[in-house]
Each structure stands twice: as C-alpha cells, then as structure tokens.
Amino acid sequence: MTDLRWKTTPYAGWGRALKATGPLARPDTRNELTEAAFPAHGNRRSYGDAPLNSAGAALDMSRLDRIIAFDTKTGVLEAEAGVTISTLARICPAKGWLPAVMPGTGFATIGGAIAMDVHGKNHHNKGSFGQHVKAITLLQGSETRTITPKDKTLWQATVGGLGQTGIILSARIQLSPCAGRQMRVTETRASDWAEHIALLDASDATYCVGWIDATATGDALGRGIVEEAEIAAGSLPPAQTPTSRAVPFNAPHFALAAPIVRAFNQLYYHRVPEEGRTLLRPMQDFFFPLDRIHDWNRLYGRRGFHQFQCVVPPDQTDALRAMAEAIATSGLASPLAVLKKMGKGRAGYLSFPMEGFTLAVDFPNRPAAVQLIAELDRLTEAAGGRIYLAKDSLASCSTVRAMYPDYAAWRDAVEKADPDHRLATDLIRRLGLRSPS
Amino acid sequence: MNNTWIILGATSGMARAFARQQAEAGDALVLCARNTEEAQDLAADCSARGASEVATFPIDIRDAASFDPILEDARTREGVINVAVFVGSMPQQDAIDANPTLIAGTVTDSFSGPAEFLTRIAPQLEARGRGAVVGISSVAGDRGRLGNYIYGAAKAGFTAYLSGLRNRLARSGVHVMTVKPGPVDTPMTWNLGPQPFMSTPEAVAADIAKGLRLGWNTLYTRRIWLLVMMVIRLIPEPIFKRLKI
Numbered sequence: 001m002t003d004l005r006w007k008t009t010p011y012a013g014w015g016r017a018l019k020a021t022g023p024l025a026r027p028d029t030r031n032e033l034t035e036a037a038f039p040a041h042g043n044r045r046s047y048g049d050a051p052l053n054s055a056g057a058a059l060d061m062s063r064l065d066r067i068i069a070f071d072t073k074t075g076v077l078e079a080e081a082g083v084t085i086s087t088l089a090r091i092c093p094a095k096g097w098l099p100a101v102m103p104g105t106g107f108a109t110i111g112g113a114i115a116m117d118v119h120g121k122n123h124h125n126k127g128s129f130g131q132h133v134k135a136i137t138l139l140q141g142s143e144t145r146t147i148t149p150k151d152k153t154l155w156q157a158t159v160g161g162l163g164q165t166g167i168i169l170s171a172r173i174q175l176s177p178c179a180g181r182q183m184r185v186t187e188t189r190a191s192d193w194a195e196h197i198a199l200l201d202a203s204d205a206t207y208c209v210g211w212i213d214a215t216a217t218g219d220a221l222g223r224g225i226v227e228e229a230e231i232a233a234g235s236l237p238p239a240q241t242p243t244s245r246a247v248p249f250n251a252p253h254f255a256l257a258a259p260i261v262r263a264f265n266q267l268y269y270h271r272v273p274e275e276g277r278t279l280l281r282p283m284q285d286f287f288f289p290l291d292r293i294h295d296w297n298r299l300y301g302r303r304g305f306h307q308f309q310c311v312v313p314p315d316q317t318d319a320l321r322a323m324a325e326a327i328a329t330s331g332l333a334s335p336l337a338v339l340k341k342m343g344k345g346r347a348g349y350l351s352f353p354m355e356g357f358t359l360a361v362d363f364p365n366r367p368a369a370v371q372l373i374a375e376l377d378r379l380t381e382a383a384g385g386r387i388y389l390a391k392d393s394l395a396s397c398s399t400v401r402a403m404y405p406d407y408a409a410w411r412d413a414v415e416k417a418d419p420d421h422r423l424a425t426d427l428i429r430r431l432g433l434r435s436p437s
Numbered sequence: 438m439n440n441t442w443i444i445l446g447a448t449s450g451m452a453r454a455f456a457r458q459q460a461e462a463g464d465a466l467v468l469c470a471r472n473t474e475e476a477q478d479l480a481a482d483c484s485a486r487g488a489s490e491v492a493t494f495p496i497d498i499r500d501a502a503s504f505d506p507i508l509e510d511a512r513t514r515e516g517v518i519n520v521a522v523f524v525g526s527m528p529q530q531d532a533i534d535a536n537p538t539l540i541a542g543t544v545t546d547s548f549s550g551p552a553e554f555l556t557r558i559a560p561q562l563e564a565r566g567r568g569a570v571v572g573i574s575s576v577a578g579d580r581g582r583l584g585n586y587i588y589g590a591a592k593a594g595f596t597a598y599l600s601g602l603r604n605r606l607a608r609s610g611v612h613v614m615t616v617k618p619g620p621v622d623t624p625m626t627w628n629l630g631p632q633p634f635m636s637t638p639e640a641v642a643a644d645i646a647k648g649l650r651l652g653w654n655t656l657y658t659r660r661i662w663l664l665v666m667m668v669i670r671l672i673p674e675p676i677f678k679r680l681k682i
Binding site for chain 2: 005031066067069077090
C-alpha cells in the first residue's frame with residue numbers, strides 16, 4: 001500500500017448531515033491496491049454514513065473506472081468498481097444494451113450499486129441490480145478472489161452487503177437488450193392516496209414510479225404524478241449534454257421552507273394536464289432527473305439533509321398512508337418524494353427490496369425532522385417493513401436487526417471474510433451490525 | 438474518413454479522460470505510454486467505449502529510439518492523423534534544489550522530448566495537410582515562480598516551441614493548440630492540499646474538444662486562468678520578486 005497517496009480530509013455522504021475526517025486515498029490503477037486494509041467507497045452517493053470511516057482510513061474507488069471487456073453479442077460487461085451507471089447508460093445503448101437496473105442517480109458506481117443492491121424504476125419486473133451480476137472480484141486481505149452466485153453464503157453477504165466481505169475491485173454484469181435511446185413517458189395525475197396506489201398497482205409498464213406531493217393534506221393527501229415509461233426506438237438530440245448546471249453555494253435555510261415547497265409542488269402537480277400526457281424524453285433525463293444539477297444537495301444548506309426510505313408489504317398500504325399523513329402535516333418535507341411499487345427481487349442477505357410499496361422523502365436536517373424520522377422508522381417496523389441502509393443516517397441497532405431477517409447469516413459470513421473488522425464503516429458501528437448480539 | 442489520435446503519455450489522468458472522449462466519438466487511438474500494462478487496460482476500456490481501433494506502443498520520452506515504431510505505424514495509417522502530448526514531470530522544487538541533476542530530466546520530459554517527437558512527425562502531418570496537434574503545457578510556464586520554476590521553465594520552453602510549430606504547420610493546414618491547464622484533480626495533485634480553481638480531467642478533455650472545434654490557438658483550462666495569468670504577468674518584476682505566489 002506504499003504506493004498510495006493519502007490526504008486527511010473531511011468528507012461526507014450525499015446527505016451531508018453526517019461527516020467523517022480521516023486519511024483518504026484514491027488509487028488510479030488496480031496495482032496500487034494490494035491489501036484490503038480499509039473500507040472502500042465509490043462516489044459517496046449513499047446519503048448517510050455507509051461510505052464513512054471516522055475510525056481510520058478509507059479508499060475512494062472512483063478512479064478505478066476502466067471497462068475491462070464488453071461482449072456486444074451477449075451483453076456481458078466486465079468493469080472496475082468505479083465505473084458509473086451513467087457511463088454505462090451513455091455507452092451501452094449504441095451497441096443495443098442497457099444496464100438492467102439503474103438507480104435514480106447515474107453517479108452511483110458499479111461497486112456501490114452492488115454493495116447496496118440498488119433498485120430502479122423497474123424493480124417490479126427486473127428485480128435488483130445484484131440479480132444481474134454474474135461475478136464479483138474481491139480483494140480480501142491481500143488475496144484477490146472472484147466469486148459467483150455459486151459461492152452461496154459469501155455471494156449473498158457481498159451483494160447488498162455494505163462492502164464488508166472485501167473490497168469490490170470489479171464485476172461482470174449482464175446487460176439488458178435496449179431498442180433505442182429515448183423514453184416514451186406517460187404521465188398521469190393521481191388525485192389522492194387511493195388513486196395513487198391503485199395506479200401504481202395496476203401499471204404494467206416496464207418502468208413505473210410515482211412522484212408524491214408530500215405537502216398535500218386532507219382529501220389531497222397522497223396526490224401526485226405517476227410516470228410510466230418504455231424504451232423507444234430512435235434518439236432525441238442529446239439535451240445540450242455538457243452544459244449541466246451546478247449549485248454554486250450552500251443555500252440559506254429558508255430555501256426549502258414549507259410555503260416554498262408547497263408552492264413548488266402545486267406548480268409541479270399542475271404541470272401535467274388533467275387528462276395526462278405522453279411524451280418522448282432523452283433516456284438520461286428520465287433515469288437521472290437530478291443529475292443535470294450538480295451538487296444539488298447544497299440546496300439543503302450547510303446542515304445537510306436526511307432521506308427516509310422504507311418499504312412495507314403489499315397489505316400495509318394503510319400504514320404507509322399514515323406515514324404520508326405524518327409527513328404532510330409536519331410541514332417538513334421537500335419536493336423530492338417518491339412512491340413506488342416493488343417486486344420480490346433481491347440478491348443478498350441485507351438487500352433492501354421486498355414485495356410491497358416504497359416511500360422515499362427528503363427532509364432538511366432539523367431536530368423536528370430527526371424526531372419525525374424516528375417515528376417513521378417505528379411505523380415501518382410495526383408494519384413489517386424495512387428501511388434502506390443506503391439512505392439511513394438515524395436508525396437504531398435493534399430496529400435494523402428486526403427489519404432484516406437474514407441479518408445473522410450476513411454477520412456470520414462477514415465475520416469469516418473480515419475477522420479483524422478492517423472494513424467496518426461508521427454505519428456498521430452506529431448500527432452495531434458487527435457487534436455480538 | 439479515419440480520424441486517428443496518437444496520444445503520448447496516454448495513461449496520465451488527463452490523457453485517460455481525453456482518450457475516452459475520443460473513443461466515444463469513434464476515433465482510432467494510438468496509446469503511447471511508459472507502462473504498457475496500464476496502456477493495455479486503457480486500450481480495452483477505450484475499445485468498449487466505442488473507439489474504432491486501438492493500438493498501444495511503449496514509449497520512453499527520454500529515448501528517441503522508442504519513437505520510431507510509432508512514427509512508422511503512423512505512416513501506414515489512412516485518413517487524418519492528430520497528435521496529443523500529455524507527457525511531463527514535475528518534481529518538487531525543493532527536491533530539485535537538493536539535487537540539480539533532476540533538471541535535465543524535467544526539461545526532457547516536459548519540453549525537449551515532446552518537441553523532438555513532434556518535430557519528427559511534423560513532415561508527415563504537413564504531407565497530409567490536415568489534422569491537429571494538442572500540446573499540454575501549463576500555466577506554470579507563463580512566469581517563473583518560486584514554487585516550481587524548473588517545471589515552469591520547461592513548460593515555458595514547450596509553449597514557445599508549440600507557438601513556433603503552429604507558425605510552421607499552419608501553412609500546410611495543420612492546427613496546433615497549446616493547452617495550459619491550471620491544477621487538475623489527478624493523482625499528481627491529490628495530496629498537495631487545496632488548489633485554486635481546480636479542474637477535472639473530464640472538464641479539461643471537454644475543453645480541448647471545444648477549443649479544437651473553434652480553432653483556438655491557446656486554451657486556458659479552466660478559462661479563469663487566462664485572467665489570473667494575465668494579472669500575474671502584469672505584476673512588475675520589482676514587486677513580483679518579493680511575492681510568494
């Protein structure tokens with residue numbers, strides 16, 4: 001590891017509410033990494049403390065970003081862990097392929113997508129990212145080892161496993177055929193909670209997601225816009241590609257005050273005509289709507305923000321409605337709120353997805369929001385659901401263990417793979433995930 | 438029409454981003470680097486990203502004999518040949534002060550080596566009557582400063598060379614663009630502490646493409662460096678010599 005260049009610096013996840021300070025190295029080539037002595041992270045698009053290590057050093061894998069092989073006949077692609085999802089979304093369609101599963105930000109890396117077993121707008125029919133991974137090359141201690149789904153326990157502890165079984169160096173994934181480079185998107189208004197759930201439930205679109213107005217109360221509670229989309233042949237002129245905008249500074253705290261968010265949501269809802277509409281959109285705009293505004297997390301100001309995301313079983317939509325109601329009456333929500341139907345697909349012991357409905361809402365980091373999220377965690381647990389560790393920065397140990405039934409199997413496998421806890425992160429310690437029960 | 442980019446120092450942080458960008462544009466690439474294993478990894482990466490063809494060559498910028506196979510290969514290629522030079526080395530100034538024999542190597546890596554390569558390939562470019570040369574110089578070459586004046590002197594030499602080469606090749610329709618990056622987020626700057634107006638390799642590559650499209654002669658990247666260096670050049674020497682910038 002003598003080749004690595006270190007710098008001691010503060011760093012954070014996407015939510016910026018939790019921070020760490022410590023030595024960071026960012027290897028440029030695979031040969032520089034000879035030992036899995038520290039936890040690794042990608043572009044730190046997890047919101048909380050999953051990428052952080054206050055207790056020691058950490059490795060930034062974002063420059064190990066070479067595509068190793070791309071078989072354009074079979075759609076099997078092997079790449080280093082730091083290759084981003086947006087890189088694949090940009091390159092692969094020209095050859096007729098697309099990652100089968102893409103999260104809501106293209107800045108996520110392949111390594112991160114595996115370690116969090118991420119899902120996308122097509123989870124109900126394509127499952128999670130990890131289900132399309134064929135092999136993973138891990139650095140364990142000073143040994144490099146390639147594993148496949150046949151390595152049952154180690155595989156399931158690695159996919160969605162928070163990076164605790166070894167440093168993910170590279171992976172081989174199966175892409176999905178893709179007929180074009182644009183999306184045909186149908187937007188439909190859902191006027192209240194019942195209609196919103198019904199539309200999501202009835203949709204047979206390949207991609208389907210609901211934007212929910214998390215400030216609407218009373219009869220309008222749960223109103224929003226359901227987006228259903230299919231890949232369409234042909235391509236739109238690239239939407240002025242490199243001219244993405246950046247948020248240049250931390251916004252003042254009132255930027256996302258309740259009246260502003262309510263007004264924004266009102267406009268956003270009425271943007272779609274009452275009878276709905278169908279339009280063509282560039283692929284990247286559909287999959288990564290916020291990526292064109294760089295550093296949008298600064299809109300939440302210096303104190304950062306939290307995202308609450310839970311999933312509850314299909315028969316627990318009333319519990320989810322109660323959460324939406326608590327959020328709406330709190331006046332704390334931001335415009336970024338998503339409701340989605342999930343399928344069963346998951347690939348690892350600690351994978352988030354389960355069949356049911358998932359709700360994700362952003363909150364500025366304030367004491368009242370922290371209290372509200374604690375209540376939402378409690379409601380999720382009571383409904384037999386679970387919260388997403390890629391987003392969480394506030395949950396407690398007992399809650400999380402109760403939500404993940406395969407937790408013990410994960411811990412046993414991880415203890416074998418990394419007995420000295422060299423890969424433990426702030427998230428692991430906060431939730432006591434590797435402490436004896 | 439084949440469009441080929443010969444890239445010297447291809448595995449450096451900035452060159453890698455440039456190579457990928459040209460790969461995505463469907464160009465043919467000739468990747469020349471000291472470390473052939475890394476060059477081959479990059480070649481596979483560029484092929485996957487859409488390069489029409491990728492070749493790799495070992496090069497030692499201090500050994501002109503290593504240029505021959507590259508020049509020979511270029512002769513056999515059809516279409517437009519372009520050259521981008523990313524080689525250079527920047528030992529710390531205090532390391533040089535302690536060991537002045539490092540000066541010769543710094544000048545070879547950052548100036549005379551690249552200049553020899555470009556001078557050798559120039560007749561080929563003239564004969565083809567089109568194409569471009571991109572030379573990576575540095576804002577450090579705009580004025581000798583306490584912190585890195587040997588590197589700065591080498592880059593000043595390279596800047597003057599590129600200006601002369603532009604004068605020569607413009608007559609036969611070949612465009613030469615001098616690129617002067619400020620600090621770029623690469624392994625070289627990772628642990629140097631906070632840097633002013635830092636750029637990324639991808640942003641530099643995108644700027645180079647834009648500069649070539651618009652036919653710029655000199656490209657400061659980020660653009661703010663044009664202004665910063667203008668101010669720095671204007672400071673009178675009696676004052677400048679007392680400053681630490």
